[in-house]
Amino acid sequence: MLGLVPILLAAATLVWVFVFLLPGDPARLIAGGQGVDPRILESIRHEWGLDRPVPLQYLGYLDKLARFDLGTSYVQRRPVATVIAGSFPPTLILAVSAVLLAAGAGLVLGSLAALYRGRLIDSLVLILALVGTSTPVFWLGLILMLLFGSRLGWLPVLGYGMEGALVPFTTIRLPEWDHLVLPAVTLSLVSMGAIARITRASLIEAGTADFLQTARAKGASRARVFVRHTLQNALIPVVTLIGMDFAGLLGGAVATEYVFAWPGLGKTIVRAIGLRDLPVVEGGVLFLTAVFVLVGLVVDLVYLYLDPRIHYENARRACG
Amino acid sequence: MLDVGTLHPSRSGRARGLLLLALLAAAVACGRSAPPAAPSEQVFRFRLHEDPPTLDPALDNDQFSEAVILNVHRGLVELDAKTLEIRPAVAESWTISPDGLLYTFHLRQGVVFHNGRAVAAPDVVYSFERLLRKETNSPRRFLLEPIDGAKEFSAGTSPAIAGLQSPDDRTIVIRLSKPFAPFLSELTMANAAVLPREIYDDPGKAYLRAPVGCGPFQFSRWEQANFLELRAFDRFYGGRPALDRVVIRMIENRTSALQEYIAGGLDSLDEPPDDNDAAMMAKVGSEVYRYPFMGTGYIGFNLALPPFKDNAALRKAFNYAVDKKYMWDVLFPGSNIAANGIIPPGIPGHDPDLPGYPHDEAKARSLLAQAGYPAGKGLPPIALWVNTSEDNRRIAEQVQHDLKTIGVDITIREVDWGAYIAAVSGTGEKPGQAPMFRFGWYLDYPDADAILRPLLHSSNWGPAGNFGRYKNPEVDRLIDQALVVVDPKERAGLYRRAERIAVMDDPPWIILSYYQAKTLYKPYVKGVVLSPLGEFRLPLERLKIERGAS
Numbered sequence: 116m117l118g119l120v121p122i123l124l125a126a127a128t129l130v131w132v133f134v135f136l137l138p139g140d141p142a143r144l145i146a147g148g149q150g151v152d153p154r155i156l157e158s159i160r161h162e163w164g165l166d167r168p169v170p171l172q173y174l175g176y177l178d179k180l181a182r183f184d185l186g187t188s189y190v191q192r193r194p195v196a197t198v199i200a201g202s203f204p205p206t207l208i209l210a211v212s213a214v215l216l217a218a219g220a221g222l223v224l225g226s227l228a229a230l231y232r233g234r235l236i237d238s239l240v241l242i243l244a245l246v247g248t249s250t251p252v253f254w255l256g257l258i259l260m261l262l263f264g265s266r267l268g269w270l271p272v273l274g275y276g277m278e279g280a281l282v283p284f285t286t287i288r289l290p291e292w293d294h295l296v297l298p299a300v301t302l303s304l305v306s307m308g309a310i311a312r313i314t315r316a317s318l319i320e321a322g323t324a325d326f327l328q329t330a331r332a333k334g335a336s337r338a339r340v341f342v343r344h345t346l347q348n349a350l351i352p353v354v355t356l357i358g359m360d361f362a363g364l365l366g367g368a369v370a371t372e373y374v375f376a377w378p379g380l381g382k383t384i385v386r387a388i389g390l391r392d393l394p395v396v397e398g399g400v401l402f403l404t405a406v407f408v409l410v411g412l413v414v415d416l417v418y419l420y421l422d423p424r425i426h427y428e429n430a431r432r433a434c435g
Numbered sequence: 436m437l438d439v440g441t442l443h444p445s446r447s448g449r450a451r452g453l454l455l456l457a458l459l460a461a462a463v464a465c466g467r468s469a470p471p472a473a474p475s476e477q478v479f480r481f482r483l484h485e486d487p488p489t490l491d492p493a494l495d496n497d498q499f500s501e502a503v504i505l506n507v508h509r510g511l512v513e514l515d516a517k518t519l520e521i522r523p524a525v526a527e528s529w530t531i532s533p534d535g536l537l538y539t540f541h542l543r544q545g546v547v548f549h550n551g552r553a554v555a556a557p558d559v560v561y562s563f564e565r566l567l568r569k570e571t572n573s574p575r576r577f578l579l580e581p582i583d584g585a586k587e588f589s590a591g592t593s594p595a596i597a598g599l600q601s602p603d604d605r606t607i608v609i610r611l612s613k614p615f616a617p618f619l620s621e622l623t624m625a626n627a628a629v630l631p632r633e634i635y636d637d638p639g640k641a642y643l644r645a646p647v648g649c650g651p652f653q654f655s656r657w658e659q660a661n662f663l664e665l666r667a668f669d670r671f672y673g674g675r676p677a678l679d680r681v682v683i684r685m686i687e688n689r690t691s692a693l694q695e696y697i698a699g700g701l702d703s704l705d706e707p708p709d710d711n712d713a714a715m716m717a718k719v720g721s722e723v724y725r726y727p728f729m730g731t732g733y734i735g736f737n738l739a740l741p742p743f744k745d746n747a748a749l750r751k752a753f754n755y756a757v758d759k760k761y762m763w764d765v766l767f768p769g770s771n772i773a774a775n776g777i778i779p780p781g782i783p784g785h786d787p788d789l790p791g792y793p794h795d796e797a798k799a800r801s802l803l804a805q806a807g808y809p810a811g812k813g814l815p816p817i818a819l820w821v822n823t824s825e826d827n828r829r830i831a832e833q834v835q836h837d838l839k840t841i842g843v844d845i846t847i848r849e850v851d852w853g854a855y856i857a858a859v860s861g862t863g864e865k866p867g868q869a870p871m872f873r874f875g876w877y878l879d880y881p882d883a884d885a886i887l888r889p890l891l892h893s894s895n896w897g898p899a900g901n902f903g904r905y906k907n908p909e910v911d912r913l914i915d916q917a918l919v920v921v922d923p924k925e926r927a928g929l930y931r932r933a934e935r936i937a938v939m940d941d942p943p944w945i946i947l948s949y950y951q952a953k954t955l956y957k958p959y960v961k962g963v964v965l966s967p968l969g970e971f972r973l974p975l976e977r978l979k980i981e982r983g984a985s
Contacts, residue, residue, distance in 0.1 A: 277682070389852060
């Protein structure tokens with residue numbers, strides 16, 4: 116876990132530099148509107164410490180980070196941690212749903228394609244995977260919205276809903292579930308294609324391994340050979356892909372959030388960039404970096420379960 | 436438009452992927468439990484592009500914030516959204532001394548804040564002091580600066596505002612340091628709302644997310660980037676509104692918002708489809724309302740830098756070269772109106788006889804030669820800055836095309852709002868880097884001062900509003916004079932003269948348009964006021980939902 120620190124420090128510095136290089140004057144956007152008296156702008160800069168020398172601003176930022184303080188949003192005037200706490204759950208719910216859909220459908224389709232290799236199903240799956248992977252999310256989202264929301268009226272067009280249940284002991288509200296379907300399906304289709312293809316390829320590769328002969332020779336049923344031996348061995352690259360996709364979806368759901376007016380973190384960060392709400396941009400990106408690293412860690416742990424040959428303990432000793 | 440009809444899932448087994456999706460969607464649709472809306476409940480739902488930047492009246496400086504604040508709060512006086520007359524609000528009456536210096540307000544009985552406490556004169560003093568206090572950093576502190584002693588109070592050199600008194604619980608007396616004709620209009624703005632001290636003195640600033648006022652609607656819930664909900668205030672002094680609830684939904688993407696409106700998730704939408712979009716207009720065209728919106732669109736010149744500095748002929752040439760009629764009749768039909776001046780129609784001082792600059796290529800060429808650049812020779816390409824939007828891009832492209840016909844090269848710089856506003860306004864000392872920029876201004880209240888002074892008076896150079904750094908001593912003098920004149924006719928005459936000089940002799944901009952608002956309302960929404968103040972100033976307390984009556 117200590118390995119996190121240098122990564123986060125590098126990320127914090129990078130994002131701070133990028134944010135600092137953004138053109139424009141945050142005070143101007145804090146004041147809002149079009150015309151603002153320069154004296155008020157001066158006073159706003161002072162209020163938020165934007166008139167301090169640049170190195171001091173950077174050190175102040177690091178100093179706060181060291182004390183787990185992400186700062187205060189210029190626009191919302193509340194702690195960045197609170198802003199993230201409000202907008203991360205919708206993103207997490209969306210990304211988890213999308214990954215479950217993508218993984219479920221991708222594994223089934225990929226397995227079907229591998230089992231019926233060279234037949235019609237295989238071709239159909241490959242075509243679908245290709246279409247899914249190469250369709251822009253923005254366009255796909257609008258098409259699904261037009262079809263299932265506007266034309267057929269089966270699902271809400273957009274939004275998170277206002278009356279979802281509250282998670283006990285928190286202020287986190289769950290979406291109304293029917294509102295989740297279109298954005299989750301949209302977001303999942305891209306990953307689904309890739310997962311189906313990797314599953315197919317890994318299964319075909321694993322299916323030729325010698326130990327399957329052994330298993331069959333020992334009298335294992337066809338289904339048992341597939342699930343216990345072929346599938347489990349084929350899963351490692353698939354899990355890697357799912358893990359990376361999931362981490363990517365957490366930060367990369369912006370287009371979907373935009374199309375479906377989903378109140379998520381990606382959209383919040385993009386809007387904060389537009390408003391030059393620098394603490395929210397810095398805190399949001401840093402938070403996503405940490406999540407990305409943690410997801411990587413979880414994926415590594417899943418390998419342990421899938422492949423008994425992997426031992427991190429030994430690896431560390433060997434390296435250190 | 437894409438024809439989604441071809442994507443219908445079929446039972447025949449074709450388009451299997453979509454069938455899968457359809458099944459999934461159908462499975463969920465079957466279990467869908469839409470909350471049964473009480474049929475008698477009156478709910479009005481409209482869209483904002485994004486969260487209002489603030490709900491604090493002192494910090495408000497934009498129309499999204501006002502859309503909420505003006506329904507939660509009230510000030511001493513208010514602007515009638517329809518007639519634009521100044522009406523009693525928390526004050527039931529007032530008198531102004533003949534010299535225009537002394538304002539006496541008598542507060543209405545029975546005005547209560549949403550927390551149940553009665554509004555009294557000290558609340559007005561508290562709220563005005565709060566707006567003026569330096570620490571508040573209000574971008575609109577200037578509204579109350581005409582009050583005697585206000586500037587000293589802001590600077591911290593005086594503990595109280597000399598010209599602001601509450602002799603008793605029901606009376607407020609304000610003394611100005613010199614006559615200021617639009618003062619009462621300025622008090623109608625959201626910033627001058629009357630606030631309860633016990634809420635707004637909270638060091639934890641809970642009021643930022645749960646405002647308390649004395650307006651027709653009380654704050655209910657706000658979920659960032661999702662929705663903001665208001666509820667009718669039973670004890671509103673003007674009577675309980677007919678609407679039980681107002682839901683403001685944050686939907687950034689225009690296409691999505693339009694689909695939501697069509698599907699019935701919104702009762703009103705500020706961005707109807709383009710008139711050129713025949714398919715969409717066939718669906719919702721009958722629900723589009725158009726009405727004048729007091730504002731003016733233009734392309735500003737940076738007058739601190741060459742080539743526009745001290746070259747009125749060049750600016751006139753550009754004005755004649757751009758075909759405003761084509762822009763608003765063909766490019767954006769049914770939206771804004773080609774303008775010939777600065778003061779929009781409906782505002783005292785508007786001059787329908789001002790010639791302006793009708794499209795005239797020959798005049799443009801000859802003025803260009805007179806400016807020292809015959810057929811554009813010697814004039815380097817000029818950057819026209821716009822903030823990112825499809826409409827802005829199309830406007831810029833037409834300007835580029837029209838100026839090309841007289842030999843002038845324009846390059847378009849499209850950047851986001853933050854970068855744009857910095858490049859355009861510069862700082863107090865340094866002019867902005869943008870030589871030309873597309874801009875617009877809507878008036879906060881119906882007074883020519885609300886557009887001429889911020890945009891053209893030399894005291895507002897730079898970020899304060901006069902981005903192009905326009906300075907014409909005669910225009911300055913007329914604007915100043917009109918401020919202290921009490922007679923409305925005489926004032927209008929002064930503004931007309933100032934406008935004529937600015938437009939015809941020394942144009943600060945390429946004048947493009949008088950604004951027109953375009954809003955969608957469902958037929959069951961009754962009591963809609965098509966306000967010249969714009970769709971976000973719709974008085975919600977006058978609305979009613981009558982389903983089945985349409």
